[in-house]
Amino acid sequence: MIPLADAKTMPVFREVDVLVVGGGPAGTGAALAAARLGADTLVVEQFNCLGGVATAGGHGHISKYNEQGTSRRIVGGIAHEIAERIVEAGFGHRNAHGVWFEVEGLKLLLDGMAEEAGAALLYHTFFCDTIVEDGAVRGAVVQNKTGRGIILARRTVDATGDGDVAAHAGCPFEVGRPSDGKCQPVTLMFTIGGVDWPRVEAFKKAYAQSNPDDNEPWKLRGVYAEAIAQGRMRPFQTGNMGWWWTPTRPDQVGINFTHVIHIDSTRAEDLTRATIEARKQAYETLAVYRQFIPGMEDSHMVSTPNTIGIRESRRILADTVLTEDDIKSQRQFDDNICYGSFFVDIHCIDGPGMDPTVWHPPKGFKYHIPYRILLPRQAENLLTAGRCVSCTHIALGSIRVMVPCIGMGEAAGTAAALSLQRNVAPKELEAAVVQAALRERNAILSDNEIRNL
Numbered sequence: 128m129i130p131l132a133d134a135k136t137m138p139v140f141r142e143v144d145v146l147v148v149g150g151g152p153a154g155t156g157a158a159l160a161a162a163r164l165g166a167d168t169l170v171v172e173q174f175n176c177l178g179g180v181a182t183a184g185g186h187g188h189i190s191k192y193n194e195q196g197t198s199r200r201i202v203g204g205i206a207h208e209i210a211e212r213i214v215e216a217g218f219g220h221r222n223a224h225g226v227w228f229e230v231e232g233l234k235l236l237l238d239g240m241a242e243e244a245g246a247a248l249l250y251h252t253f254f255c256d257t258i259v260e261d262g263a264v265r266g267a268v269v270q271n272k273t274g275r276g277i278i279l280a281r282r283t284v285d286a287t288g289d290g291d292v293a294a295h296a297g298c299p300f301e302v303g304r305p306s307d308g309k310c311q312p313v314t315l316m317f318t319i320g321g322v323d324w325p326r327v328e329a330f331k332k333a334y335a336q337s338n339p340d341d342n343e344p345w346k347l348r349g350v351y352a353e354a355i356a357q358g359r360m361r362p363f364q365t366g367n368m369g370w371w372w373t374p375t376r377p378d379q380v381g382i383n384f385t386h387v388i389h390i391d392s393t394r395a396e397d398l399t400r401a402t403i404e405a406r407k408q409a410y411e412t413l414a415v416y417r418q419f420i421p422g423m424e425d426s427h428m429v430s431t432p433n434t435i436g437i438r439e440s441r442r443i444l445a446d447t448v449l450t451e452d453d454i455k456s457q458r459q460f461d462d463n464i465c466y467g468s469f470f471v472d473i474h475c476i477d478g479p480g481m482d483p484t485v486w487h488p489p490k491g492f493k494y495h496i497p498y499r500i501l502l503p504r505q506a507e508n509l510l511t512a513g514r515c516v517s518c519t520h521i522a523l524g525s526i527r528v529m530v531p532c533i534g535m536g537e538a539a540g541t542a543a544a545l546s547l548q549r550n551v552a553p554k555e556l557e558a559a560v561v562q563a564a565l566r567e568r569n570a571i572l573s574d575n576e577i578r579n580l
C-alpha cells in the first residue's frame with residue numbers, strides 16, 4: 128500500500144475513470160462493460176493479450192453455459208457474446224456446455240472487442256502496488272519498459288486472479304483449504320501437433336468398450352497406470368484432465384494434464400519451480416502418448432504457454448462470503464449478477480487425480496452469484512472479479528470457471544461505471560441498478576429469462 132502523496136512523486140502514466148488490473152476472463156468482462164457504459168477504461172495486463180488462462184495460459188476451452196444436464200442456457204451478456212463471436216469468426220465450435228477454440232484466434236478477437244468498446248489496453252505492464260487515500264483506492268503503481276509510474280483511477284477492478292490489488296490495499300483474505308491453507312495444484316497446459324485425431328477417437332471408443340466398469344473412460348487411467356508401471360513416467364498424474372481438440376486445427380490437441388502440488392502462486396520462486404517441473408512433465412507425457420496412444424505416434428510439442436495455470440490463491444473477503452452450502456442448496460440471492468452451474472471441481476491437493484471434496488451436482492443445478500461478494504472489506508472504490516472474489520475454498524471449486532468469471536467481471540465493470548455516473552461508492556450502489564443494466568445487455572438473472580441454446 129502506498130499513500131497518494133508518496134505515489135505522486137512518480138510519473139503519472141494515465142488518469143482514468145476505471146482501471147482494470149488483469150485482463151483475464153474477469154478483467155475482459157469488466158473492461159468491456161465499463162467502456163460500453165462510457166467510462167474511460169484502461170486494462171493493465173502483464174502479458175500481451177486479453178483472456179488470461181484462456182489465452183496466455185494456453186487453455187482453449189471456456190465453460191459452462193448451461194444448467195447442469197440440460198440444454199438450457201443460463202448465461203447471457205459478454206460470456207455468451209464471446210462464444211458466439213468465436214464460432215462466427217471460425218475460430219472454434221460450441222455446444223450447450225462450452226466453447227472450444229484456437230487460442231490465437233481468441234487473442235485477436237478480444238483485442239478487437241476492446242477496441243470496438245473503446246477500452247484502452249496497456250500490455251507488458253505489471254501491477255506493483257495499490258495507491259490508497261483515506262481508505263479508498265486511488266489507482267496503482269505499475270512497472271513496464273517505460274519505467275515505474277502510477278495510474279490514477281476513480282474506480283479499480285482487481286481481476287488479477289490472485290487478488291493482488293486488494294491484498295496490497297490491506298484487505299483481509301483467505302487462501303486454500305481451511306485445514307492448512309494449501310491450494311489446488313497448478314497446471315502448465317501444452318499443445319501437441321501431428322495427431323491423427325480420428326484414430327485417437329477410435330482408440331478412446333475401444334478403451335471405453337473394454338473397460339465397461341470405468342465410469343470416466345475418457346480419462347484413460349489404464350494407459351497411465353501401464354506407463355507408470357513400466358517406469359515411462361512419474362506418477363504426477365493418473366488420468367486425463369482434458370484433451371481440447373477443435374476442427375479448426377485438426378492435427379493439434381491442447382492437453383490439460385500436468386500437475387504440480389503445494390504451490391503458492393503469489394511467490395515468484397514457487398511459480399518458477401512449478402513451471403520447470405511442469406515442462407518436464409509435459410515432455411514425459413508426450414513420450415507416453417507417442418508410445419501408447421494410436422494416432423499420437425508421430426506427435427510433437429507445439430507449445431507450452433506464457434504462464435502456468437493457477438486454480439486457487441487469495442480469496443478477498445467481503446461482508447458476504449459465498450459458501451459451499453449456498454451453492455449446493457442453490458440459494459437465491461436478491462443481488463444475483465450471474466448464474467454458475469459447474470461441479471465442485473477440486474483437484475487433489477496432495478497428489479494426482481481429484482480431491483475427495485469433489486461434488487457432482489444433480490440435473491437442473493444452477494446457483495446465484497451475488498453482487499456483494501465483489502465488494503472487499505476495508506477498501507472503497509475497489510471491486511474484485513473472477514477467481515479472487517469472496518467465497519469459501521469449496522465454493523471456489525465451482526465459481527472459478529471462466530463463464531462465471533466473465534459474468535462477475537461484467538457486473539464489476541458495470542457497477543464501477545454506474546457508481547461514477549451516480550456519484551456513489553460501489554458499496555452504496557443498489558444491486559437492482561446493476562441488474563437492470565446487465566439485463567439491458569442480455570444478462571440472464573432469473574429463471575424466466577433462461578433460454579435454450
Ligand SMILES: Cc1cc2nc3c(=O)[nH]c(=O)nc-3n(C[C@H](O)[C@H](O)[C@H](O)COP(=O)(O)OP(=O)(O)OC[C@H]3O[C@@H](n4cnc5c(N)ncnc54)[C@H](O)[C@@H]3O)c2cc1C
Binds near residue numbers: 171183191
Ligand atoms: C489448468 C486449468 C484448467 C482450467 N480448465 C477450465 C475449463 O476447462 N473451463 C473453464 O471455464 N475454466 C477452466 N479453468 C478455470 C479458469 O481458467 C480460471 O479460474 C479463470 O481463468 C479465472 O479468471 P480470472 O480472470 O479471475 O483470472 P486469470 O484467468 O488468471 O486472469 C488473470 C489475469 O491477470 C493478469 N495479472 C495477474 N497479476 C497481474 C499483475 N500483478 N500485473 C498485471 N497483470 C496481472 C494475468 O496475466 C491474467 O491475464 C481452468 C484453470 C486452470 C488453471
